[in-house]
Amino acid sequence: MLRLLPALIAVVAVASPARGGEVGRAARGETLFHIGGCTNCHTAEGGPALAGGDPIRTPFGVFHPPNITPDAETGIGGWDAQDFIRAMRDGRSPDGAPYYPAFPYTSYHRMSDADLRALWAHLRTFPPVRRATPPHELRFPWNIRSGLLLWQWLFHAPRPFVPDPSRDPLWNRGAYLVLGPGHCAECHTPRNWFGVPDRDRAFAGNPDGPGGEEVPNITSDRERGIGAWSLEQLVFYLRIGMRPDGDFAGGEMAEVIENGTSRISEEDRRAIATYLLSLPPRR
Numbered sequence: 001m002l003r004l005l006p007a008l009i010a011v012v013a014v015a016s017p018a019r020g021g022e023v024g025r026a027a028r029g030e031t032l033f034h035i036g037g038c039t040n041c042h043t044a045e046g047g048p049a050l051a052g053g054d055p056i057r058t059p060f061g062v063f064h065p066p067n068i069t070p071d072a073e074t075g076i077g078g079w080d081a082q083d084f085i086r087a088m089r090d091g092r093s094p095d096g097a098p099y100y101p102a103f104p105y106t107s108y109h110r111m112s113d114a115d116l117r118a119l120w121a122h123l124r125t126f127p128p129v130r131r132a133t134p135p136h137e138l139r140f141p142w143n144i145r146s147g148l149l150l151w152q153w154l155f156h157a158p159r160p161f162v163p164d165p166s167r168d169p170l171w172n173r174g175a176y177l178v179l180g181p182g183h184c185a186e187c188h189t190p191r192n193w194f195g196v197p198d199r200d201r202a203f204a205g206n207p208d209g210p211g212g213e214e215v216p217n218i219t220s221d222r223e224r225g226i227g228a229w230s231l232e233q234l235v236f237y238l239r240i241g242m243r244p245d246g247d248f249a250g251g252e253m254a255e256v257i258e259n260g261t262s263r264i265s266e267e268d269r270r271a272i273a274t275y276l277l278s279l280p281p282r283r
C-alpha cells in the first residue's frame with residue numbers, strides 16, 4: 001500500500017490541477033526531508049521526531065543537534081521561511097550568528113529556493129516538542145562561535161546548484177540530489193586541514209569519516225570505487241542496502257539508506273546512480 005502512495009498522489013495531482021501544486025509541493029518537501037537525512041542527526045534514538053539528536057562526537061568536541069520542531073521556545077517555531085533559507089544557505093541563525101559546519105549547510109546551500117520552501121513547509125507539519133537542547137561541549141578555540149565568521153568568509157560561498165546544459169535532466173537531477181540535499185560528499189570526500197572537502201579527490205573516500213569510521217570510495221574507480229557496479233546494482237543498493245557481493249550496508253550508510261534513499265522515488269535513485277557512475281575514477 002505504501003508503495004502505491006506516490007502513484008496515488010500523482011493521480012490526484014493530475015486529476016485536480018487547482019490543488020496539484022500544493023500536493024506536489026508536499027510530496028517534494030517530504031522527499032527532500034528524507035534525502036536530506038534531517039532525522040539522522042536531529043532525532044535522538046527512541047526520542048520524539050526532530051526534538052534534538054544524539055550527541056555527535058568529533059575531534060573538536062561534542063555537538064548537540066538542536067530541536068527543530070515548531071515549538072516556539074525550544075525549537076524553531078518562531079522562524080519564518082526566510083529565516084530557514086538563511087540557515088540552510090548562509091549557515092547563519094536569525095540573529096546572524098554563524099553555524100558550525102557539523103550542520104551540513106555546506107551542501108544544503110545548493111538547494112533551490114522553491115525546494116527550501118517545500119522542505120520548510122514539511123518541517124512545519126511535525127508536532128512541536130518542548131525540549132531544550134544542551135549547549136555544545138567544544139574545546140578551545142572551537143568553542144568561540146565568532147571564529148566561524150572567518151571560516152565562512154574563507155570557505156563558504158553559498159550558491160544554488162546550476163544544471164549542466166550538456167547533460168540530460170536525469171544526470172542533472174542526480175547531481176543536484178547528491179551535491180545538495182543528499183550531502184553525500186560530506187562523508188565520502190576526504191577533508192583538508194581546515195576541515196574542507198578536498199575537491200580534487202571528490203568522492204574518493206574518507207579514512208576518517210564521522211565517528212572515526214572509514215568511508216569508502218564511490219567514484220568509478222574499478223578497484224577502489226564502485227566502477228564495477230552496474231546501474232541496476234547501485235539502484236538496488238540505494239533501495240535495499242545490499243551490495244552486489246551480498247553484504248549489507250553498515251555504519252552510517254545503513255541510516256542514510258533506511259531514512260533516506262529507500263524512501264525516495266525509483267526515478268530519483270536512478271538519477272543518483274547515473275550521476276555517481278559518471279564520476280571520474282579518483283583515488
Ligand code: HEC
Binds near residue numbers: 036040067093100101
Ligand atoms: C550531520 C548532522 C546533521 C544533519 C544531517 C542535519 N543537521 Fe541540522 N544541525 C546539525 C547541527 C550540529 C546543528 C547545530 C549547528 C550549530 O550550533 O552551529 C544543526 C542546526 C540546524 C538548524 C538551526 C537550528 C537553530 O536552532 O538555530 C536548522 C534549522 C537545521 N539544523 C535544519 C536541518 C534540516 C532541515 C536538515 C535536513 C535537511 C538538517 N538540519 C540535517 C546537524 C545536522
Ligand code: HEC
Binds near residue numbers: 209213217218256276
Ligand atoms: C553520514 C555519512 C555518509 C553519508 C552522508 C553518505 N554515506 Fe555512503 N557510505 C558511508 C559509509 C560509512 C559507507 C560504508 C558502509 C559499509 O561499511 O557497509 C558508505 C557506503 C556507500 C556506498 C557503497 C560503497 C561500497 O563500496 O560498499 C555507496 C554506493 C554510497 N555509500 C553512496 C552514498 C550516496 C549516494 C550518498 C548520498 C545520498 C551517501 N552515500 C551518503 C557513509 C555515508
